[in-house]
Amino acid sequence: MESLHLLFTGFAEAITPLNLLMAAIGALIGTFVGVLPGLGPTSAIAILLPLTAVLEPTQGIIMLAGIYYGAMYGGSTTAILLNIPGEVSSVPTCLDGYPLAKKGRAGPALGITAIASFVAGTLGVVGLVFFAPLLADQALKFGPPEYFAMMVLALTVMVSLAGESIVKASIMGAFGYVLAMVGLGPSTGLPRFDYGSSTLTGGLEMTSIIIGLFAVTEVLKGMAERRMRISLGEIGSVYPELSDLQKSARPMLQGGLVGFFLGLLPGCSAAITSFLAYDLEKKVSRQPDRFGNGAIEGVAAPEAANNATSSAGFIPLFALGIPSSPPLAVLLAGLMIYGLTPGPVLFEQNAAFVWTVIASMFIGNAMLLILNLPLVWLWVKLTQIPYGVMAPIILMFCTIGAYSVRNHIFDVFVALVFGVLGYVLMKYRWPVVPLILCFILGPLLEESLLQSMAMSAGNPAIFFERPISLGILILSAILLVVSLKLMRRTKNRVKAVRNQEIDVA
Numbered sequence: 001m002e003s004l005h006l007l008f009t010g011f012a013e014a015i016t017p018l019n020l021l022m023a024a025i026g027a028l029i030g031t032f033v034g035v036l037p038g039l040g041p042t043s044a045i046a047i048l049l050p051l052t053a054v055l056e057p058t059q060g061i062i063m064l065a066g067i068y069y070g071a072m073y074g075g076s077t078t079a080i081l082l083n084i085p086g087e088v089s090s091v092p093t094c095l096d097g098y099p100l101a102k103k104g105r106a107g108p109a110l111g112i113t114a115i116a117s118f119v120a121g122t123l124g125v126v127g128l129v130f131f132a133p134l135l136a137d138q139a140l141k142f143g144p145p146e147y148f149a150m151m152v153l154a155l156t157v158m159v160s161l162a163g164e165s166i167v168k169a170s171i172m173g174a175f176g177y178v179l180a181m182v183g184l185g186p187s188t189g190l191p192r193f194d195y196g197s198s199t200l201t202g203g204l205e206m207t208s209i210i211i212g213l214f215a216v217t218e219v220l221k222g223m224a225e226r227r228m229r230i231s232l233g234e235i236g237s238v239y240p241e242l243s244d245l246q247k248s249a250r251p252m253l254q255g256g257l258v259g260f261f262l263g264l265l266p267g268c269s270a271a272i273t274s275f276l277a278y279d280l281e282k283k284v285s286r287q288p289d290r291f292g293n294g295a296i297e298g299v300a301a302p303e304a305a306n307n308a309t310s311s312a313g314f315i316p317l318f319a320l321g322i323p324s325s326p327p328l329a330v331l332l333a334g335l336m337i338y339g340l341t342p343g344p345v346l347f348e349q350n351a352a353f354v355w356t357v358i359a360s361m362f363i364g365n366a367m368l369l370i371l372n373l374p375l376v377w378l379w380v381k382l383t384q385i386p387y388g389v390m391a392p393i394i395l396m397f398c399t400i401g402a403y404s405v406r407n408h409i410f411d412v413f414v415a416l417v418f419g420v421l422g423y424v425l426m427k428y429r430w431p432v433v434p435l436i437l438c439f440i441l442g443p444l445l446e447e448s449l450l451q452s453m454a455m456s457a458g459n460p461a462i463f464f465e466r467p468i469s470l471g472i473l474i475l476s477a478i479l480l481v482v483s484l485k486l487m488r489r490t491k492n493r494v495k496a497v498r499n500q501e502i503d504v505a
Contacts (some may be wrong), residue, residue: 010355026066033075041071041327057338089270092278096298120256120304121365144451151445151470176438208414215421248300259305261310270309277305320329
């Protein structure tokens with residue numbers, strides 16, 4: 001009850017005109033930044049952080065928080081319309097969002113995205129209000145062995161994303177891990193696979209690889225097909241039909257819960273939770289073969305996880321001072337600049353600030369829904385631009401996005417190289433998502449493994465002696481078996497359909 005009283009007090013402050021304006025500006029800037037490939041929330045918050053120095057702490061953090069969860073929503077727009085994810089966490093949205101757009105159902109897909117973002121974001125903020133102390137305390141029980149088990153669990157997703165061949169997926173996953181190894185080793189701090197180049201010592205930037213494999217590849221694909229326009233069909237109404245809402249209700253809730261609980265863990269980013277939510281939805285579906293061909297549930301689940309993770313990350317940030325993602329690390333720096341120390345003391349000494357920011361997150365999520373459903377048509381206008389005009393613009397933003405992360409021209413070359421590589425892989429039907437997944441998870445898996453071995457003096461039994469890590473590993477094995485069975489069943493269904501088509505012909 002005390003939390004509710006404090007929340008109502010926070011709402012009284014959050015609805016003042018200036019605080020409402022900051023929430024609206026943050027949500028709009030975040031959405032715009034999320035739409036642009038490569039220019040994610042981390043870059044936007046870092047760029048605008050000095051400008052917020054002229055604002056009061058509450059107003060500044062409200063705006064920066066709005067940029068964060070706004071960008072989590074915005075990354076899905078181009079993922080659906082153009083098959084270009086604005087954020088890494090929007091990659092799973094491409095798998096069914098773009099096929100829906102090609103079928104002329106981009107409008108409902110974008111509408112479901114906005115609704116899923118609102119529902120899951122609100123769910124995350126509710127958790128922030130009522131369960132912050134308890135859940136933050138549980139997150140502290142996760143040590144290196146538990147994180148290793150979590151990464152193993154996340155890697156089981158690769159089987160579901162294998163496409164036609166698990167062998168190809170495994171090869172691509174191994175390739176992704178090798179790419180992640182370029183740079184400084186997590187245990188020794190010594191360079192690996194740098195070949196004497198100081199540029200490679202810094203490693204390969206994920207944003208550049210994502211831009212290359214999706215954005216640049218899509219441009220090359222369009223040029224090869226000699227497209228006249230980007231649009232591949234009617235957009236349709238942005239307001240989903242009742243049947244779409246019924247199909248998406250459970251995936252929204254399920255994805256939101258996955259994103260929220262895993263979002264409490266440092267290092268478990270929205271990119272990981274969106275993949276896991278998509279995989280879980282595919283596993284529990286009665287028609288798993290629909291996924292990848294335009295299933296509306298395949299859009300709702302990862303988008304809900306995406307936004308729930310961004311809200312959940314504020315729990316360890318405020319309660320423990322632990323940022324669970326790069327954008328929240330920049331926000332932590334912002335809190336420090338304002339002289340606010342995150343942790344239990346923050347709730348005691350700056351209660352008015354904390355609860356005003358939390359209340360503003362409720363308002364910001366509502367603003368995203370109210371503003372972006374009508375504004376969907378603004379992004380849809382992209383599809384009416386001739387491809388000869390749009391392709392150079394996309395490449396320009398790709399170049400800016402790749403360069404802006406580290407201000408290094410090398411990252412632009414990486415994006416171009418992976419663009420060509422992505423086109424070749426697409427042409428010969430090699431899946432690129434396992435590469436991305438292992439590039440993300442590989443360093444986390446390696447680091448937690450090395451830390452676990454150091455804790456146990458090299459004894460691997462540590463993973464089986466701790467109840468939480470053992471339980472997660474058992475769950476991983478079960479999910480792996482289920483994934484293989486589902487994959488086999490899907491292949492048999494596809495084969496049967498093809499045989500029927502041949503018989504009819």
